[in-house]
Amino acid sequence: MTSTRPLRADAVRNRQLLLAAAADEFAERGLDASVADIARRAGVGKGTVFRHFATKNDLIAAIVLDRIDALNAVGEELLDAADPGTALLEFLTVAAHQRQQRDLSFLHESGELPPKVTRARERMSDNVHRLVDRARRHGAVRADVTGADIILLMCAPNYVASYVPDAAPDLWRRYLAIIFDGLRPEGAHPLPHPAPPTP
Amino acid sequence: MTSTRPLRADAVRNRQLLLAAAADEFAERGLDASVADIARRAGVGKGTVFRHFATKNDLIAAIVLDRIDALNAVGEELLDAADPGTALLEFLTVAAHQRQQRDLSFLHESGELPPKVTRARERMSDNVHRLVDRARRHGAVRADVTGADIILLMCAPNYVASYVPDAAPDLWRRYLAIIFDGLRPEGAHPLPHPAPPTP
DNA sequence: CAATAAACGGACCGGGCGGTCAACTTGTTA
DNA sequence: TAACAAGTTGACCGCCCGGTCCGTTTATTG
Numbered sequence: 001m002t003s004t005r006p007l008r009a010d011a012v013r014n015r016q017l018l019l020a021a022a023a024d025e026f027a028e029r030g031l032d033a034s035v036a037d038i039a040r041r042a043g044v045g046k047g048t049v050f051r052h053f054a055t056k057n058d059l060i061a062a063i064v065l066d067r068i069d070a071l072n073a074v075g076e077e078l079l080d081a082a083d084p085g086t087a088l089l090e091f092l093t094v095a096a097h098q099r100q101q102r103d104l105s106f107l108h109e110s111g112e113l114p115p116k117v118t119r120a121r122e123r124m125s126d127n128v129h130r131l132v133d134r135a136r137r138h139g140a141v142r143a144d145v146t147g148a149d150i151i152l153l154m155c156a157p158n159y160v161a162s163y164v165p166d167a168a169p170d171l172w173r174r175y176l177a178i179i180f181d182g183l184r185p186e187g188a189h190p191l192p193h194p195a196p197p198t199p
Numbered sequence: 200m201t202s203t204r205p206l207r208a209d210a211v212r213n214r215q216l217l218l219a220a221a222a223d224e225f226a227e228r229g230l231d232a233s234v235a236d237i238a239r240r241a242g243v244g245k246g247t248v249f250r251h252f253a254t255k256n257d258l259i260a261a262i263v264l265d266r267i268d269a270l271n272a273v274g275e276e277l278l279d280a281a282d283p284g285t286a287l288l289e290f291l292t293v294a295a296h297q298r299q300q301r302d303l304s305f306l307h308e309s310g311e312l313p314p315k316v317t318r319a320r321e322r323m324s325d326n327v328h329r330l331v332d333r334a335r336r337h338g339a340v341r342a343d344v345t346g347a348d349i350i351l352l353m354c355a356p357n358y359v360a361s362y363v364p365d366a367a368p369d370l371w372r373r374y375l376a377i378i379f380d381g382l383r384p385e386g387a388h389p390l391p392h393p394a395p396p397t398p
Numbered sequence: 399c400a401a402t403a404a405a406c407g408g409a410c411c412g413g414g415c416g417g418t419c420a421a422c423t424t425g426t427t428a
Numbered sequence: 429t430a431a432c433a434a435g436t437t438g439a440c441c442g443c444c445c446g447g448t449c450c451g452t453t454t455a456t457t458g
Binding site: 035 | 415416417419425
């Protein structure tokens with residue numbers, strides 16, 4: 001019930017500049033990038049950052065929320081695609097592509113997150129489970145992998161590729177392909193450990 | 200040619216305590232663990248840490264060197280194992296197991312490392328290439344993956360598993376199995392991106 | 399046991415970080 | 429255009445970190 005007046009024009013512009021600058025900075029230098037650097041990159045004073053985002057974590061959360069929302073839109077569209085197998089692959093491709101470059105995979109951090117982020121993450125988890133179930137029923141994915149597995153594996157291609165210095169920007173595609181081949185039923189060997197809980 | 204007197208008895212003990220404490224601390228809290236905490240855990244003053252390791256990076260390097268050396272011993276033993284396929288899997292299992300818990304995957308950091316570490320890493324790279332070549336010739340691994348791929352993928356299972364809170368300590372085995380299935384020739388689909396350079 | 403150098407410990411330093419604040423600027427509104 | 433609230437800014441604060449230094453302790457050795 002908090003009646004909020006509309007933001008001033010320069011404020012909305014600065015907010016966008018900040019989100020973009022922060023995303024770039026985090027992409028290049030990881031989540032350790034300093035708030036001061038982000039502010040400088042956005043052409044803005046450090047104080048302005050904290051006016052828009054009370055905390056560095058809130059800033060990160062805002063970026064992550066944007067990305068999860070975008071991913072959810074794609075995921076929900078793919079839920080009734082013709083081929084469930086390629087739909088799942090497509091989803092993983094988008095996920096890896098958007099998270100390109102650096103970490104941000106702190107999706108997982110179950111510690112104190114704004115409820116909005118938690119809700120978006122739950123929706124994503126739901127989408128992934130549906131996508132995986134469909135693909136499994138369609139015989140495109142081995143019977144013994146779960147949605148939880150896929151969520152965990154989602155960030156692996158970028159992580160792997162990020163360790164080659166001056167990597168080609170699309171190298172992650174190679175590792176996504178290898179991992180996805182490991183998810184197929186053909187040539188699958190029984191897994192030595194049960195899947196993690198789904199929460 | 201620096202004639203070095205033998206270390207004093209307490210010094211060698213403290214050095215061991217420090218290496219152990221640092222390994223534990225890094226395992227639990229990542230490489231950001233503070234030198235002060237490591238010293239406290241070892242039951243030693245902070246100054247003592249720097250007497251043994253001029254720099255925090257030197258301490259990390261010492262630990263990493265130990266691990267790479269151990270891994271090299273295993274790798275060289277496996278080079279003439281009966282089954283090249285299971286030999287490679289075994290190697291990856293040992294690698295993942297020893298790097299259990301947390302990162303330390305800074306194997307890759309090509310930036311300023313002590314020459315000893317660089318040499319050990321090169322030896323490891325060599326071993327992995329041999330292991331992979333043997334496995335490939337034996338038909339246990341798809342034709343289009345290289346040693347460089349495997350080195351990159353080596354840390355992925357731990358990375359993936361590390362993101363589930365309170366994970367079972369062996370969860371990484373599950374993801375190693377999935378990734379290894381992706382490396383097999385059966386059901387392999389062509390890869391969309393060339394392998395990274397081998398250096 | 400005495401003498402000596404090696405090893406130890408913790409107060410201390412400079413720097414960089416996230417976050418605050420009060421003076422100042424600017425968009426908005428009547 | 430006047431006036432006010434919203435927004436901006438950069439100096440500033442406290443904290444913690446890696447690393448230094450020197451007075452003190454201790455293993456070694458003859």
